[in-house]
Amino acid sequence: MKTEKALKSKPFPESLKQHWENNDGVDFAIALARLTGWMLQVDWLTGHEHAEIKDMIPVRVYVETNRDIVFDFMGKKSVMAYNQHIIRKIAMKRVKGDKQHIATRCYTEEALRELPLRVRASEHGIEKATAAILANRDFLALIPVRQNPYISGHDASQFSHGNCVPYAEALHDLTGLTPLGIEVSKYSQDCGSKLGFCHAVILHADGNVEDSWGTQPLSVILERFYIEEYQINEQIFLDAKQRQRRDYSDRYQAAYDKALYLLKEHRLNTAE
Structure with a gap:
């Protein structure tokens, strides 16, 4: 080989x-x-x-x-x-x-x-x-297999950068799982990202988390965003949701509706 x-x-x-x-x-x-x-x-x-x-x-x-x-x-x-x-x-x-x-x-x-x-x-x-x-x-x-190909690469990218909060809210509303927000105090390298709120995920019962790219250990999310020091909890998510719904209401609602539509086709409307 x-x-x-x-x-x-x-x-x-x-x-x-x-x-x-x-x-x-x-x-x-x-x-x-x-x-x-x-x-x-x-x-x-x-x-x-x-x-x-x-x-x-x-x-x-x-x-x-x-x-x-x-x-x-x-x-x-x-x-x-x-x-x-x-x-x-x-x-x-x-x-x-x-x-x-x-x-x-x-x-x-x-x-x-x-x-x-x-x-x-x-x-x-x-x-x-x-x-x-x-x-x-x-x-x-050499190419990794995607976990959730029912969401296009373009949509998954959009939901991962900029629309992660409405995606997490839609997933929470469908499953009842707890949404979490990640707030960064230090990145592992100069990635150009601002400190503060970074990403939203859903917490599964086994400790793994989920975003638009699928379910994975939290460590994978941290590595993907080059995060070194952070806080993660539900209140950070709730604060981000309130802020984004207030400042970008139309864009937020459109992203939420799209996420809900995509997820309903492939997720059971039950909590774990």
């Missing part, structure tokens, strides 16, 4: 890699997202983080897990390594004027197809990439 190191350097035939490189990974990424359910990401060159799409330059399309791991036809890399060794090199060839910052956005396949990318997705190309991925079992074996 090939080693993971070998997969990183040459996971697919050179002819296919060159083809996917030429179309910014669009067909490969869509194929991989369909097969795995993980997030479909686009990196853009921009003058500032909140620029409109029309003012940005596309760099690369790829698939990312919720643990900051990227998978594309070059193999498996951490987000930091991928940015340094792949994205930055492409961006240097396309940089124009003040567009020197990289912005990462998550999309559904439908939304991605409407973006002003350099190359449009091709169903034939997606089918060809799908066949190549399925034939490369070593590559597929």
Whole structure:
């Protein structure tokens, strides 16, 4: 069996890699997202983080897990390594004027197809990439299986960043399980996140917690958000819910309604 190191350097035939490189990974990424359910990401060159799409330059399309791991036809890399060794090199060839910052956005396949990318997705190309991925079992074996694929990677990402509180409230209302809020006093590295309220989860009877990515030990959540020192309790959740319902009532209600709709299809309306 090939080693993971070998997969990183040459996971697919050179002819296919060159083809996917030429179309910014669009067909490969869509194929991989369909097969795995993980997030479909686009990196853009921009003058500032909140620029409109029309003012940005596309760099690369790829698939990312919720643990900051990227998978594309070059193999498996951490987000930091991928940015340094792949994205930055492409961006240097396309940089124009003040567009020197990289912005990462998550999309559904439908939304991605409407973006002003350099190359449009091709169903034939997606089918060809799908066949190549399925034939490369070593590559597929590196990709973790999602716990709850009934929630799309895009929706899970949205519920994990920005809408975790309405998601937890919806899950609480369906199951009766206790919602908890996590308040951070120290991160393990400079991740750019603000101290204070960070995330909301649901507590299960066995001590595991649940968010939009599924049920896992609390340690996994802490590692995902680079949390080192924190408090976790129900009051932190209740305070965050009150604050968000007051300040972002329409957005909060929309997220709650969507979470409730998705969860009702797949969860029993009973407490553990």
